[in-house]
Amino acid sequence: xxxxxxxxxxxxxxxxxxxxxxxxxxxxxxxxxxxxxxxxxxxxxxxxxxxxxxxxxxxxxxxxxxxxxxxxxxxxxxxxxxxxxxxxxxxxxxxxxxxxxxxxxxxxxxxxxxxxxxxxxxxxxxxxxxxxxxxxxxxxxxxxxxxxxxxxxxxxxxxxxxxxxxxxxxxxxxxxxxxxxxxxxxxxxxxxxxxxxxxxxxxxxxxxxxxxxxxxxxxxxxxxxxxxxxxxxxxxxxxxxxxxxxxxxxxxxxxxxxxxxxxxxxx
Amino acid sequence: xxxxxxxxxxxxxxxxxxxxxxxxxxxxxxxxxxxxxxxxxxxxxxxxxxxxxxxxxxxxxxxxxxxxxxxxxxxxxxxxxxxxxxxxxxxxxxxxxxxxxxxxxxxxxxxxxxxxxxxxxxxxxxxxxxxxxxxxxxxxxxxxxxxxxxxxxxxxxxxxxxxxxxxxxxxxxxxxxxxxxxxxxxxxxxxxxxxxxxxxxxxxxxxxxxxxxxxxxxxxxxxxxxxxxxxxxxxxxxxxxxxxxxxxxxxxxxxxxxxxxxxxxxxxxxxxxxxxxxxxxxxxxxxxxxxxxxxxxxxxxxxxxxxxxxxxxxxxxxxxxxxxxxxxxxxxxxx
Numbered sequence: 001x002x003x004x005x006x007x008x009x010x011x012x013x014x015x016x017x018x019x020x021x022x023x024x025x026x027x028x029x030x031x032x033x034x035x036x037x038x039x040x041x042x043x044x045x046x047x048x049x050x051x052x053x054x055x056x057x058x059x060x061x062x063x064x065x066x067x068x069x070x071x072x073x074x075x076x077x078x079x080x081x082x083x084x085x086x087x088x089x090x091x092x093x094x095x096x097x098x099x100x101x102x103x104x105x106x107x108x109x110x111x112x113x114x115x116x117x118x119x120x121x122x123x124x125x126x127x128x129x130x131x132x133x134x135x136x137x138x139x140x141x142x143x144x145x146x147x148x149x150x151x152x153x154x155x156x157x158x159x160x161x162x163x164x165x166x167x168x169x170x171x172x173x174x175x176x177x178x179x180x181x182x183x184x185x186x187x188x189x190x191x192x193x194x195x196x197x198x199x200x201x202x203x204x205x206x207x208x209x210x211x212x213x214x215x216x217x218x219x220x221x222x223x224x225x226x227x228x229x230x231x232x233x234x235x236x237x238x239x240x241x242x243x244x245x246x247x248x249x250x251x252x253x254x255x256x257x258x259x260x261x262x263x264x265x266x267x
Numbered sequence: 268x269x270x271x272x273x274x275x276x277x278x279x280x281x282x283x284x285x286x287x288x289x290x291x292x293x294x295x296x297x298x299x300x301x302x303x304x305x306x307x308x309x310x311x312x313x314x315x316x317x318x319x320x321x322x323x324x325x326x327x328x329x330x331x332x333x334x335x336x337x338x339x340x341x342x343x344x345x346x347x348x349x350x351x352x353x354x355x356x357x358x359x360x361x362x363x364x365x366x367x368x369x370x371x372x373x374x375x376x377x378x379x380x381x382x383x384x385x386x387x388x389x390x391x392x393x394x395x396x397x398x399x400x401x402x403x404x405x406x407x408x409x410x411x412x413x414x415x416x417x418x419x420x421x422x423x424x425x426x427x428x429x430x431x432x433x434x435x436x437x438x439x440x441x442x443x444x445x446x447x448x449x450x451x452x453x454x455x456x457x458x459x460x461x462x463x464x465x466x467x468x469x470x471x472x473x474x475x476x477x478x479x480x481x482x483x484x485x486x487x488x489x490x491x492x493x494x495x496x497x498x499x500x501x502x503x504x505x506x507x508x509x510x511x512x513x514x515x516x517x518x519x520x521x522x523x524x525x526x527x528x529x530x531x532x533x534x535x536x537x538x539x540x541x542x543x544x545x546x547x548x549x550x551x552x553x554x555x556x557x558x559x560x561x562x563x564x565x566x567x568x569x570x571x572x573x574x575x576x577x578x579x580x581x582x583x584x585x586x587x588x589x590x591x592x593x594x595x596x597x598x599x600x601x602x
Contacts, residue, residue: 013412013415013552014550014551016412016413016415018415025412025415025416036533093388094379094389094391095382095386095389098379123533126412127412128411129391129392129410129411129412129413129555130391131375131379131391131392132375132378132382132389132391133379135347135379135380136379139380139383140383144348144463145347145380148372160467163372164526165372165469166477168471168473168525168527169469169470169527170466170469170470171466171468172464172465172466172467174463174464175463178463183533184526184533227424227425228389228390228421228422229420229421229422230419231406231420231421232418232419233411233416233418233419234416235415236415236416236558242563242575242576242577242581243579243580243581244575244578244581244582244583245582245583245584246570247583248584250582250584250585250588250589250591251592251596253584253589253592254592254593254595255596257593258593258596258600261562264562266540266541267600
């Protein structure tokens with residue numbers, strides 16, 4: 001099974017702090033990581049590939065430094081990677097991003113002389129949190145999609161996907177090729193070894209610009225190709241003057257909380 | 268794109284399952300009602316499903332001026348292919364100016380598929396919707412960076428302007444039985460071979476369907492609860508309050524609770540009136556899922572746990588004592 005994993009390098013949201021004076025995000029010095037949901041996509045992809053043979057290629061759209069994130073995927077089982085990068089791609093919203101990625105996927109199939117059976121994405125990137133790029137790639141490529149996957153199993157040239165559902169999960173099957181977005185797995189993504197890390201570090205990551213994606217129409221890329229506009233951003237004000245009860249007997253603390261909630265007319 | 272002025276009215280997609288509506292559709296009608304009045308346009312409910320005429324009537328009682336329904340056996344369960352085809356067909360025929368969809372798993376599966384086919388803009392998982400005074404466009408506001416940053420987004424030159432909207436952030440309006448409105452039936456057949464995904468089976472991991480997204484009170488436990496058995500303390504408190512039990516990711520990873528109960532970035536986003544965080548330290552991934560909670564009550568033995576920064580009421584102490592004490596205190600109040 002040939003697999004394409006779409007990955008995004010994101011700032012580690014655990015490390016993001018808000019400047020108390022300016023109420024803006026402090027991005028400086030925040031480490032970049034592989035989007036956590038994409039590490040699941042990558043892991044399930046590697047397992048499927050190991051079981052059935054084939055090639056797993058990881059692609060990412062972003063600046064030059066996203067090569068580091070691609071290399072960290074190479075260290076945990078990806079066979080190759082491409083960075084998709086151009087000034088003309090900057091400012092893309094999800095519609096333009098998914099268009100560029102879908103055209104890049106077709107160009108990579110051509111270059112590699114293969115067809116992808118499965119395109120995997122994390123359910124969403126933890127910076128934008130939109131969960132839209134995966135389904136939009138599927139639409140651009142005219143492929144079936146299954147979102148919110150908890151596991152993927154291959155069966156007779158089809159896949160069965162455990163899809164998140166209110167009271168458990170739905171088992172959904174689809175023919176290949178298909179796009180699946182992954183939310184979580186029953187196992188943890190593997191860690192790289194020192195050896196695999198060293199090997200990945202030495203690999204060249206080819207960069208694809210519009211020159212390398214002949215069919216791409218720049219009118220659908222970047223700000224020009226993006227129907228949405230960000231009007232403003234701001235940090236939410238968390239004005240919680242919470243009550244914290246410390247060093248009280250459990251019963252007293254519980255009664256106090258119930259009393260305070262009653263006074264605040266919350267019950 | 269055609270002429271933007273050809274696009275009129277606000278549409279709300281009412282999600283159903285097996286003929287029953289999810290609350291979020293009715294919540295959106297209530298948010299959209301004043302916007303439609305301000306714009307002087309109609310508010311239209313769109314219902315796609317099987318045996319859903321009753322839902323269309325309910326939607327009118329909840330504030331819609333009229334409804335469009337697509338009813339057929341192929342719509343009994345949600346599929347990306349059938350629902351996308353139906354909704355795109357309706358949009359192309361009637362040209363709504365705005366289309367709102369509940370940001371459930373299915374809504375967020377279908378929304379981008381529809382907007383991409385229509386080549387228009389979609390704003391994900393919104394928590395506020397206004398009209399921009401200057402342009403008259405919808406201003407969609409949403410949390411990003413795990414809730415650390417809010418962004419207001421517009422779609423100035425494409426129609427319809429689309430957004431998925433987080434469940435339980437807005438309240439349903441009053442049900443007014445006297446309201447009437449036209450219910451328009453559209454026949455849109457989808458051939459079996461057009462639907463490329465198949466529901467093989469639905470596996471329930473919990474006794475009854477838990478609906479965290481629509482719960483008024485949630486009692487959630489984290490790693491600090493200590494064991495699967497210890498969750499019975501939380502279940503007792505939840506039973507006393509008529510609450511739903513949730514949990515953090517660590518609890519699912521430990522195998523104490525099924526994933527269906529998980530709250531947070533890789534679980535459900537919730538917006539209850541009251542949220543109990545018991546033995547939950549408050550990692551940002553968890554906080555991202557509870558930013559819509561009105562009141563947060565935290566119980567934790569670690570005084571410096573970040574959960575206390577977002578809690579309205581915090582008790583520092585041993586949850587094995589505090590949780591039964593809370594159950595007793597709420598019980599005593601009712602007596």
